[in-house]
Amino acid sequence: xxxxxxxxxxxxxxxxxxxxxxxxxxxxxxxxxxxxxxxxxxxxxxxxxxxxxxxxxxxxxxxxxxxxxxxxxxxxxxxxxxxxxxxxxxxxxxxxxxxxxxxxxxxxxxxxxxxxxxxxxxxxxxxx
Numbered sequence: 001x002x003x004x005x006x007x008x009x010x011x012x013x014x015x016x017x018x019x020x021x022x023x024x025x026x027x028x029x030x031x032x033x034x035x036x037x038x039x040x041x042x043x044x045x046x047x048x049x050x051x052x053x054x055x056x057x058x059x060x061x062x063x064x065x066x067x068x069x070x071x072x073x074x075x076x077x078x079x080x081x082x083x084x085x086x087x088x089x090x091x092x093x094x095x096x097x098x099x100x101x102x103x104x105x106x107x108x109x110x111x112x113x114x115x116x117x118x119x120x121x122x123x124x125x126x127x128x
Contacts, residue, residue: 003108003115003128007094010071015043019094023115025108027097029054032083034065036093045070052084062086075124077104077117 003023008016009032017040019032029052037044047066054062064084072081074096081100088095101108107116117124 001128003113005074005096005115005126005128007096008073009040009044009068010073011044017043020092021094021096022092023096023101023108025098025101027095028099030081030083030097030100031088031095032068032085033090033093034085034087035090037068037085044068047085050084054084054086072100074104075117075126076119077124079103 005021005023007019007021009019010016019036019040031054037047045068047068050064050067052064052067054064056062063086065086067082068085069082070080072079079100081103083094101115105118108114109116113128115126115128117126
């Protein structure tokens, strides 16, 4: 069963959009589905050009549509990051990949199906 969580992306001012996201430790990029972005685009920053070619799990290559750059929040952890945007065909809304997990210094414990985010005075432990 995939690790699914709620994430918040911040737009200009106080605008936010909440997304259901899949965590994939093996994904080498963070991804936001194009249709999902379009539904929330009025609350988010504009996309910037991307030249990234994305390699899918089946080996096919798909060009990224664009890049979203902004503030991401998961639980109480909040960071500035980026997501490649492309049409996933509705398979998922958002994919949290290795770059963001490393940026957050997240640790995935497969035995307990939890992800720990370091924080002071106590780490955040997120259950699937």
